[in-house]
Amino acid sequence: MTDWTTLDRDLEDVLVGLTKRFAMAMVLIFALFPIYWMFVVSMRPREEAVSTNPNLLLDSLYLENYVLMWQRFPLVDYFINSLIIALTTTALALFIASLAAYSFTRFSFPGKATFGGAILGTQMIPGVLILLPMYLLFVNVQTNVGLPMTNTYHGVIFVYTTFAIPFAIWMLRGYFANIPASLEDAARVDGCTRFQALIRIVLPLAAPGIAATGMFVFLTAFNEVLFASVLASSDVTPFAIGIQRFETQTQTYWGQMMAASTVATIPLVVIFILFQKPIVDGLTSGSVKQ
Amino acid sequence: MDSDTTMRARTRVFVRRITDRVSEDEKTRYAYKLLLPAAVMMAIVHFLPILWGALISIMQIDAVYVSQWYNAPFIGLENYGQLFDFDTTVGSRFWFSMRQTAIFALGTVLGSYSLGLLTAILLDSEFRGSGVARILVLLPWICPAVVVLLVWRMMLLSDTGIINHVLLSAGVISDPLVWLIGPNAIYSMILVNIWINFPWATIMLYAALKSIPDHLYEAARIDGAGRWGQFRYVTLPQLKPISVVISLLLILWSFINFTVPFVLLGQSATRSGEVSMLFIYNYAFQNYAFGLGGAMSVVLFLFAMGIALIYYKYAVSGTFEGEGDD
Numbered sequence: 001m002t003d004w005t006t007l008d009r010d011l012e013d014v015l016v017g018l019t020k021r022f023a024m025a026m027v028l029i030f031a032l033f034p035i036y037w038m039f040v041v042s043m044r045p046r047e048e049a050v051s052t053n054p055n056l057l058l059d060s061l062y063l064e065n066y067v068l069m070w071q072r073f074p075l076v077d078y079f080i081n082s083l084i085i086a087l088t089t090t091a092l093a094l095f096i097a098s099l100a101a102y103s104f105t106r107f108s109f110p111g112k113a114t115f116g117g118a119i120l121g122t123q124m125i126p127g128v129l130i131l132l133p134m135y136l137l138f139v140n141v142q143t144n145v146g147l148p149m150t151n152t153y154h155g156v157i158f159v160y161t162t163f164a165i166p167f168a169i170w171m172l173r174g175y176f177a178n179i180p181a182s183l184e185d186a187a188r189v190d191g192c193t194r195f196q197a198l199i200r201i202v203l204p205l206a207a208p209g210i211a212a213t214g215m216f217v218f219l220t221a222f223n224e225v226l227f228a229s230v231l232a233s234s235d236v237t238p239f240a241i242g243i244q245r246f247e248t249q250t251q252t253y254w255g256q257m258m259a260a261s262t263v264a265t266i267p268l269v270v271i272f273i274l275f276q277k278p279i280v281d282g283l284t285s286g287s288v289k290q
Numbered sequence: 291m292d293s294d295t296t297m298r299a300r301t302r303v304f305v306r307r308i309t310d311r312v313s314e315d316e317k318t319r320y321a322y323k324l325l326l327p328a329a330v331m332m333a334i335v336h337f338l339p340i341l342w343g344a345l346i347s348i349m350q351i352d353a354v355y356v357s358q359w360y361n362a363p364f365i366g367l368e369n370y371g372q373l374f375d376f377d378t379t380v381g382s383r384f385w386f387s388m389r390q391t392a393i394f395a396l397g398t399v400l401g402s403y404s405l406g407l408l409t410a411i412l413l414d415s416e417f418r419g420s421g422v423a424r425i426l427v428l429l430p431w432i433c434p435a436v437v438v439l440l441v442w443r444m445m446l447l448s449d450t451g452i453i454n455h456v457l458l459s460a461g462v463i464s465d466p467l468v469w470l471i472g473p474n475a476i477y478s479m480i481l482v483n484i485w486i487n488f489p490w491a492t493i494m495l496y497a498a499l500k501s502i503p504d505h506l507y508e509a510a511r512i513d514g515a516g517r518w519g520q521f522r523y524v525t526l527p528q529l530k531p532i533s534v535v536i537s538l539l540l541i542l543w544s545f546i547n548f549t550v551p552f553v554l555l556g557q558s559a560t561r562s563g564e565v566s567m568l569f570i571y572n573y574a575f576q577n578y579a580f581g582l583g584g585a586m587s588v589v590l591f592l593f594a595m596g597i598a599l600i601y602y603k604y605a606v607s608g609t610f611e612g613e614g615d616d
Contacts (some may be wrong), residue, residue, distance in 0.1 A: 020415060024417075028426055030428060032429065034430070051450065054455055056456075096327045100324060102324060103324035109318045115325065122336050126546040128571050130336070132346060133342035133346065134335070136432070159335055162331040162335035166336075219435070223549060225391065225518055225552055226552070257444075261440060261441065265433050268432050269432060276425050280428070283494075284494060284496070
């Protein structure tokens with residue numbers, strides 16, 4: 001009798017194990033196929049990239065796409081613009097949000113709840129609501145102060161940094177809260193000012209959380225298209241807008257578009273795999289405990 | 291050794307006393323100083339434009355007045371009147387776009403959350419290669435959204451797309467499906483948005499699963515709970531707080547998402563895929579109807595706030611009360 005139930009248990013365990021593996025495999029195929037397919041098409045000449053009977057396997061290594069894609073329009077400028085914009089945004093947003101998040105976790109002050117509500121409130125603002133006012137504001141600054149704002153790096157960076165700050169504060173707050181305040185007290189006994197304690201004690205300890213937040217900010221800035229389409233054209237056109245130009249009125253250069261996509265994706269994937277431990281730890285450790 | 295510790299403790303008490311004596315005012319001032327840059331920037335980019343946007347919504351700003359918006363006539367609630375009149379073209383199209391937005395947000399949150407939960411549970415049962423699987427599952431979240439949206443656009447093409455090809459070869463469908471144009475567009479958007487967002491849900495839920503103490507499962511087993519019982523009475527209640535946060539953020543992010551419809555559907559979006567963000571953008575900028583666009587944006591904003599408030603009232607506050615019990 002007991003033997004039968006243990007056998008049942010074992011059989012159940014095996015079946016559950018197999019089902020789990022099968023499910024995991026399906027999830028991984030779903031998650032990875034588009035990325036794989038991007039690479040496969042980037043390696044195909046044009047007539048095969050749009051074939052009605054495509055091969056699922058990587059069957060050609062046609063590298064010409066990676067050469068030709070630069071010649072159609074200033075793709076290299078788009079890449080550089082995006083890097084300048086996204087990297088500066090990340091650095092500025094992390095710095096400003098760290099100060100605010102620190103203030104938020106360590107002090108209580110009048111208006112704290114209001115500020116917290118405002119942070120959450122920004123997550124509900126539809127971009128189209130503030131798009132035209134932002135454009136008008138930029139034009140106003142331009143005509144009245146003489147400082148050009150539309151189609152400039154600093155204009156776009158200013159807007160993107162501010163967009164990133166509320167969510168960055170929300171993420172960083174969780175990590176800072178996990179760092180015991182006694183460590184700072186000890187540092188201050190040794191003669192550090194509060195600011196030095198923040199820079200030397202809190203920020204290094206929160207490094208994984210800052211890395212995760214930084215990844216988030218970078219991706220947000222790199223992917224933004226709504227404000228970019230209105231505030232950042234001509235010389236500062238970012239990659240997110242520029243890459244769509246592979247799709248012309250008459251035809252789409254899918255092979256070259258996928259080659260450009262692969263070039264944009266690989267550095268991010270490599271950085272993520274190298275630093276996945278701090279990024280994943282950081283992504284989860286702060287917010288789970290909220 | 292001992293005297294050293296007592297010395298240090300004494301110094302700490304001494305310092306505490308000094309810091310206490312420093313007036314609370316100074317601490318508050320310091321706290322404000324650190325908040326100032328963030329607060330000023332948010333005031334300029336978030337709050338001033340909201341008021342400005344609300345102002346624009348009660349003005350008649352069209353092609354004539356856009357360069358001199360401050361001279362445009364105030365028309366009170368006329369724009370809103372047009373919106374709430376379902377017989378006008380813009381009124382009916384706007385509310386249709388709101389319906390599509392709701393479908394998009396609901397589909398995204400249901401799909402991303404369930405797939406995220408399933409994947410998190412799979413990753414939680416340690417198997418060979420689970421570490422690698424955990425990294426691989428996160429890749430869709432790491433890839434730039436614009437790039438993957440274009441990849442999906444290519445895969446979903448009806449004549450040359452790989453998805454139709456695979457479905458046709460497998461015999462699932464007999465005729466190619468039209469994914470990006472017509473009534474299916476909204477489902478394609480949901481599918482792609484799930485793909486983009488489920489890794490984030492997975493990793494958050496996975497971390498929450500890891501933090502559930504083992505003794506809770508042991509207690510459930512002693513009480514005779516099987517696999518399902520443990521999941522139902524231990525895992526799900528423990529995951530509730532983080533699930534509330536995840537689902538609220540997913541709903542809000544989908545509700546005001548512009549990138550997915552804009553890039554996936556291309557320049558000429560079909561009606562079914564025209565969620566409010568895209569509809570407002572197209573309508574306001576193509577017809578120079580900025581006042582009307584402002585009114586639509588205000589309505590969308592109020593809806594998003596309403597969702598968050600209802601959510602907060604029923605889910606978030608309940609969660610925090612529940613947390614006190616254990």
